[in-house]
Amino acid sequence: MRQKFANFIDKTFTILSDLLLKFLPATKKEKQAFAYYRAGLSAQTMGNYAKALDNFYEALKLEEDPSDRGHIYYNIALIYTKNGELIKAIEYYSMALDNNPILTQAFNNLAVINHVYAVKAGERKDFESAQSIFKSAAAFWRRAIRMAPGSYPEAQNWLKITGGKYFRGYRGTPTSPPLDDTNNFYIISKNIKRRILELDIYTENIPDEDDKTI
Numbered sequence: 001m002r003q004k005f006a007n008f009i010d011k012t013f014t015i016l017s018d019l020l021l022k023f024l025p026a027t028k029k030e031k032q033a034f035a036y037y038r039a040g041l042s043a044q045t046m047g048n049y050a051k052a053l054d055n056f057y058e059a060l061k062l063e064e065d066p067s068d069r070g071h072i073y074y075n076i077a078l079i080y081t082k083n084g085e086l087i088k089a090i091e092y093y094s095m096a097l098d099n100n101p102i103l104t105q106a107f108n109n110l111a112v113i114n115h116v117y118a119v120k121a122g123e124r125k126d127f128e129s130a131q132s133i134f135k136s137a138a139a140f141w142r143r144a145i146r147m148a149p150g151s152y153p154e155a156q157n158w159l160k161i162t163g164g165k166y167f168r169g170y171r172g173t174p175t176s177p178p179l180d181d182t183n184n185f186y187i188i189s190k191n192i193k194r195r196i197l198e199l200d201i202y203t204e205n206i207p208d209e210d211d212k213t214i
Helices: 002-023 028-045 049-062 066-082 086-099 104-123 127-147 153-162
Strands: 182-186 198-202
Touching: 028 049, 028 066, 049 066, 066 086, 066 104, 086 104, 104 127, 127 153
Parallel strands: none
Antiparallel strands: 182 198
């Protein structure tokens, strides 16, 4: 069912984006950037992450609009997160926010990654680091909640239970906040002030630690 849904969305997006590429008042360079971005999103949705990254990086060479670059960086970060390359993921989420500071998903995902590192530091009995990283996770979640009230109930519950403070023996709450792996089909066009189209695709949740991801 998931695959059929993904195929349906991919075909719908392809049809709409073809029309937009044809009729949008954009430069050749902007259209080329979007074409690469579209190809990257399609590959990402199908799980072909290597191909997706190739296309996203080509899009970055051409795209100049900061908001649109933020969405490209965000999707790159998602791929690195799913591949378990968390240091790279942090780097690209940060670049996404540098370019587009209203990407609440990036704040949430940075919080999730920091939370994981805090737990691991606690397991190593490095409680000073655990506390510091825990505070970073709490700060990112508070930012995401302020920007998108009601969108992250698990994070709100986590803050209520922990107060955003690490304590020895902590291994996570019963409903520790999950990764927001929303893959935004966002139409890139420098000359358009608002989103013309946004289709949210929810892919599989990030694998557990046993699956060698986090």
